[in-house]
Amino acid sequence: MIRTVTLALGLSLAGQNGLAACADQDGMCETASGGYHIEMPQAENPPLVVFLHGYGGTATGTLKNRRMVDPLLARGYAVMAPEGSERNGRQSWNFFPGWEGRDETAFLNEVVQDASDRFGVDADRVVLGGFSAGAFMVYYLACAAPETFSAYVPVSGGFWRPHPQSCEGPVRMFHTHGWTDNVVPLEGRILGGGRFHQGDIFAGLEIWRVANECADTKPTGFSTTGQFMRRHWSGCADGSALEFALFPGGHNVPKGWPDMMVDWYEGLPGG
Incomplete structure (x- = not known):
């Protein structure tokens, strides 16, 4: 059984039943600076995945992605969707x-x-993820304040140019990206008539290797999980982790990502 906190009284998301509310209030959970929706597993003090929607998206839309949300709930994780x-x-x-x-x-x-x-929810076991513009946010927050959350799991987003000169560290980062992504290409792209320029994903990984004090630029391990081709770096700072996973699709949160990400997180020291 899953407790659901969503947008409005009477709205039910795919696969969910019952009234939508936030504790004893109708609508989204409100805080001083904004709001969020959340779904809880049937567990005490669960870890939390905070997932940020893309540009033009909504918190409601995030929780409608049952292919992402349901596996996380099944693994015992609460799922939060903040509103941009x-x-x-x-x-x-x-x-x-x-x-x-x-x-x-x-x-x-x-x-x-x-x-x-x-x-x-367990505030000491919070994983921050995001898609597209949400992943941009994950990258910049992890760069400036890596101690804020226990791990970072961006999908289909990275830095913009000019890339940061450096990032604070160490960080625990698992980046996932589509090989044929043409919205946030691996090489980046120019936006807004030249006013903005998405950065190069591999240049971003170099920044994370420096922040994590990795001994070498080359990956120290390769593996596959279903459709995902993975590479990771070891020989880095204590408490750090860096992994990159490519999948053969485009600009989306791919099938299989939730379980792969949770397996990675739970394999970390303290995960």
Whole structure:
């Protein structure tokens, strides 16, 4: 049985039944800086996956992705979908250094603490993930404040140019990306008539290797999990982890990602 906290009274997500509410309130869970939806497994003090939607997405839309949400719940993880802030008339994330807008790191800390207080999630076992613009947010938050959450699992997003000169570290990062992604290509792309430039994913991995004090640039291990081709780096700083997984699809959260990610996380020291 799964407890569901969603958008409005009477709305049910695919595979879920019953009334939607946030504790004793209708609608999304509200905090001082925004709001979120959350689904809880039938477990006490569960770990939490916070997953950030892409540009123009919504928290409701995140939880409609049952191919992602249901496996996480089945593994005993609570799933939180925060609501992005408005950027150019659409919901997104204030991720790029120097942009004006909501302090997203403070907001995400706020919603996690709220969920811990209301629902008993384990605030020490929080994995921050995101898709596309949500993954951009994951990258920049992990770069500036890697100690905020216990691990970072971006899908289909990275840094923008100019790339950061350096990142704080160490960090525990598992990046997943589609080989044929043409929205956030591995090499990056120019946006907004040249005003913005998505960065190179492999250049971003170099920044993480430096932050993690890895002894060499080459991967130290290769593996496959279903459709995923994986590579990881060891010989890095204590407490760090860095892995990259490619899949043969495009711009999406791929089938099989939740279980692969949880297996990786639970294999980490303290995971």
